[in-house]
Amino acid sequence: MRTCVRLRYCGGMTVELRRRIFRHYAETGSPPELPRAKLEELATQHAVVLDAAGHIAFANPFATGPAALTVTTDERTFSAVCAWDALGILALLRADGSATDADGLSLEIRDGQLAATSLRFHVLVPAARWYDDLRFT
Numbered sequence: 001m002r003t004c005v006r007l008r009y010c011g012g013m014t015v016e017l018r019r020r021i022f023r024h025y026a027e028t029g030s031p032p033e034l035p036r037a038k039l040e041e042l043a044t045q046h047a048v049v050l051d052a053a054g055h056i057a058f059a060n061p062f063a064t065g066p067a068a069l070t071v072t073t074d075e076r077t078f079s080a081v082c083a084w085d086a087l088g089i090l091a092l093l094r095a096d097g098s099a100t101d102a103d104g105l106s107l108e109i110r111d112g113q114l115a116a117t118s119l120r121f122h123v124l125v126p127a128a129r130w131y132d133d134l135r136f137t
Helices: 012-028 036-044 083-093 127-132
Strands: 056-059 069-072 077-080 097-101 106-110
Touching: 012 036, 012 056, 012 083, 069 083, 077 083, 083 097, 083 106
Parallel strands: none
Antiparallel strands: 069 077, 069 097, 097 106
């Protein structure tokens, strides 16, 4: 079963650019090069977050490394800014793998399911406030 969520930036061009960005991250582990004007529009719509140089820092769930978590599959390594995004990458790719932070804490997906763990995930910032400072959230 697939679940679709309607996001506020679901204009035709924006959706196609997001798909292009996701495909590129999935295939290479890094973001594509896009014209600055398109990147700025995507950032205004909260579809991407840009770094100080105007490049994609992250397009949730993917991040341009290094980031807080390293996501590893059989095929490639990705970066994620939080555990939620790390699990999102594995779900988006429909892949088993692991998400590990700098302290060695790790979550694993096996056969499409979260492996048993004693770790807990807690979000300190309410979802409605995430874009106030997404890097912190």
